[in-house]
Amino acid sequence: MKLYSKISAIIFSVIIMSVTFSERLSAQNYLARQLSFADKLFSEELYFEAITEYKRLMFFDKDKIHDFRCNFNIGLCYKYGGFYDNAIVYFKQAELSTIIDEDIFQSRIQVARCNILRKTTSVALSILNDLEHETRFADKKEDIYYWRGWALMVADDWENASRSFYYIDPEHPLKLLCDNVEGNKYSVTFAKVISYILPGSGQFYSGNYLSGFMSLGWNLWLGFLTVNSFVEDRIFDGLVIGNLLWLRFYRGNVQNAENFVLQENINIANNAYKFLQNNFTGEKP
Amino acid sequence: MYNNSRVKFHIYPWLSLILLVILPSLHYSQQSFNDILSAENRLKFGNYLFCQKDYLRAADEYREYLKISNNDTLRFKIGYSLFKLGRFHESMDNYKSLFYNSALTDEAKLQFIKIKFLLNDFADFRSIIDQKNYSTNNYPGIETKLYQLSLLFDDLVTDSLLFINSFDQDEKNVMLKFYMQRKYPGYKNETTAGILSAIIPGLGKIYADETGDGITSFILTYALSFLSYNNFKNDHNTRGWIFAGLAAYFYAGNIYGSLSAVQNYNAALNFRFDSDLRLYLSQKNYFIHEPDFLCK
Incomplete structure (x- = not known):
């Protein structure tokens, strides 16, 4: 009788427990299935459908167990689709839906990476600065330096980008790339100064020889006409030719030199960006 | 042995009861997963998306619901979603239904x-x-x-x-x-501008509210004309003709520029009128009071 009572009590408890928890357990089970379905779409790069299923999961996940993962993955979907503004919204929501430091860090880094991609690099740098000053992320310095380097590269500040990669590794490949770009770039100030001294020399400096010769020729000829007018006492002619023609070409020569150098620098930076996009195998924003 | 047989004897009804309780709950898991995609839940989820302004996905969910059950409100919301997505013609076709x-x-x-x-x-x-x-x-x-x-x-x-x-x-x-x-509208007249510029270079531009350009035109045309006159006077005929050509070019350009300035002025008036009126209408939602179910 005693054994019978014990067994009956155990069985009764099991029934009560199963009735109580079965619904909850099965709810978790179907949410897990929904999550794996959404993850499958995500891994198959069906981002539009994946977003729908993650959103559906969040809608039915009353206990908000999967909120971080869903928001984070929706952010990734939008990011991969090029919708950076939407991606940032979801990464921020992901950050708010977790208390785990690693998750918070990853969410914020993703926000910074989206800002790099949409070229709002000042925002990216501000986020990275904030992360750097938080003591709980002290062991994440390398990540912060890495993405700061990327932000600075996109902002065309190769010198500081190089410095940022240097903190990770003095021989970091991206540091070497930044140094290379910085070394190849032309100096705008130098081009302007030599153009003031000898018209056309700024264009020679940036490799635009024909433009340099043209500029030199115009300035010599118009300079001669101006001086000649003054020598022949045609003061008004001298003033008009000097102001309207010679100064226009002299000023144009300096501006031209500046524009050529800027264009050459853009070409050098673009070549580096092409390399980063097509040949660089490390992590990209 | 006696006890064991009693246990065996009584355990079967209990086991049956356990199976009755647990098996349906295991089955419930699969059923609940399918329930997420039930018409009712699609409707709820669609409404949530609609209120989140995710109109594209909301319309998809509503369409799935409509495969099972008719609902005019949802047809309206699909039309509204398509309108918000800028798919005007599709939206109109939906409203027509x-x-x-x-x-x-x-x-x-x-x-x-x-x-x-x-x-x-x-x-x-x-x-x-x-x-x-x-x-x-x-x-x-x-x-x-x-x-x-x-x-x-x-x-x-x-x-x-x-x-x-x-x-x-x-x-x-x-x-x-x-x-x-x-x-x-206060349009300026192109002919008036042309005549004014012909009489005094730059005056047509000043008439068209481009005072800076007008003064520049005036100075340039007169400076070049004077240079031409001065060179002819001093027997520098070649330079005289060059400056005369330039003066004529600037004179003609000033007349053409005045006509163009008046056209720009009038176009700006039209543009301002159009944008002001459209802004007003947009703020008034084209006098249409939208239904409450649109989750404003």
């Missing part, structure tokens, strides 16, 4: 008319309004307002009183302002 035997017929027709108005083909818009098929029973006032506004956009308003009286009391002052702007 509500034109007959629906409680939302008038609302759908209003939205249809609004989209027609937004397409900027006002002649086509008026022909639609003139066809009584598209008229609403309860909102004839809104149709009249939009009809009169389409005439205003096309500068075809002939009766100012009829125009103003189409609007509510609180709208009349604003509409009167727009009407006066359209009727008396």
Whole structure:
């Protein structure tokens, strides 16, 4: 009788427990299935459908167990689709839906990476600065330096980008790339100064020889006409030719030199960006 | 042995009971997963997406729901979603499906008319309004307002009183302002500008509100003319002809520039009128009160 009572009590408890928890357990089970379905779409790069299923999961996940993962993955979907503004919204929501430091860090880094991609690099740098000053992320310095380097590269500040990669590794490949770009770039100030001294020399400096010769020729000829007018006492002619023609070409020569150098620098930076996009195998924003 | 046999004897009903309780709950897991995609849940999820302004996905969910059950509100919301996504023609086709035997017929027709108005083909818009098929029973006032506004956009308003009286009391002052702007826009005259510039270079540009350009034109034309005169006077005939050519070029350019400045001035007036009126209409939602279920 005693054994019978014990067994009956155990069985009764099991029934009560199963009735109580079965619904909850099965709810978790179907949410897990929904999550794996959404993850499958995500891994198959069906981002539009994946977003729908993650959103559906969040809608039915009353206990908000999967909120971080869903928001984070929706952010990734939008990011991969090029919708950076939407991606940032979801990464921020992901950050708010977790208390785990690693998750918070990853969410914020993703926000910074989206800002790099949409070229709002000042925002990216501000986020990275904030992360750097938080003591709980002290062991994440390398990540912060890495993405700061990327932000600075996109902002065309190769010198500081190089410095940022240097903190990770003095021989970091991206540091070497930044140094290379910085070394190849032309100096705008130098081009302007030599153009003031000898018209056309700024264009020679940036490799635009024909433009340099043209500029030199115009300035010599118009300079001669101006001086000649003054020598022949045609003061008004001298003033008009000097102001309207010679100064226009002299000023144009300096501006031209500046524009050529800027264009050459853009070409050098673009070549580096092409390399980063097509040949660089490390992590990209 | 006795006890064991008793246990065996009594355990079967208990086991049966356990299986009765646990097996359905295991089955419930699969069922609940499928339930997420049930029509009811699709509707709930669609409404959530709609309120989140994720119109593309909301419309998809509503379409799935409509495969199982008819719902005019959802058809309306699909039309609204497509309108918000800028898919105007698709949206109008959706609204058309509500034109007959629906409680939302008038609302759908209003939205249809609004989209027609937004397409900027006002002649086509008026022909639609003139066809009584598209008229609403309860909102004839809104149709009249939009009809009169389409005439205003096309500068075809002939009766100012009829125009103003189409609007509510609180709208009349604003509409009167727009009407006066359209009727008396303050255009500058191209011929006047040309003649002024021909008499005094640059004056046509000053007339067209481009004072800086006008003064520059004046100085350049007179400086080049003087240079030409001075060179001829000093027997520098070649330079005299060069400066004369330049002066003539700048003189002609100044006249052409004045005409162009007047055209720009008039185009800016039209643009300002159009954008001001559109902004006002947009703020008033084209006089249409949207249904409450649109999650505003």
